[in-house]
Amino acid sequence: MTDGVYEENHLKVLRLLEADPGLSQRDLSQALGISLGKTNYCVRALLDKGLIKMQNFRSSGNKLGYAYLLTPAGIAAKADLTRSFLKIKIQEYEMLKREIEDLQQEARPKS
Structure with missing residues (x-):
């Protein structure tokens, strides 16, 4: 995997955990x-x-769970x-807009 893919996954995980710190790794895996x-x-x-920290919590009875909190x-x-990926996107x-314009130009009937 390239650094860009790692960074993209890191951003996605940070966004998901910010929205719901109680997500399990299995939940994250499915979302990603x-x-x-x-x-x-x-x-x-x-x-x-040091971008996230793990905090224990008890969700019910003896069941032990974790919350991943952003530091x-x-x-x-x-x-x-986010700024970096926004610039890339x-x-x-x-580039895609220019390519679409070029294709539309090519697809126009010649008179």
């Missing part, structure tokens, strides 16, 4: 469309970088990644 192993690798990387560094990293949009 990647394997549970890759999800675990991504979560571990975010924990190691201040995680909030800043999410903002940086705008560039991709502009």
Whole structure:
């Protein structure tokens, strides 16, 4: 996987956990469309970088659960990644828009 793919997955995980800190790794895996192993690798990387922290909570009875909370560094990293991906997506949009215009021009009947 390229750095861009890792960064994109990191951004997606940060966004998902910001919206719902109680998501399990299995939930994240399904939302991301990647394997549970890759999800675990991504979560571990975010924990190691100090972008998220894990907090224990008891959801019911003896069942132990975890919440993944964004740290201040995680909030800043999410903002940086969001700006970076927004710039990339705008560039991709502009390129696609030009390609569509070119195709439309080619598809017009010649008079």
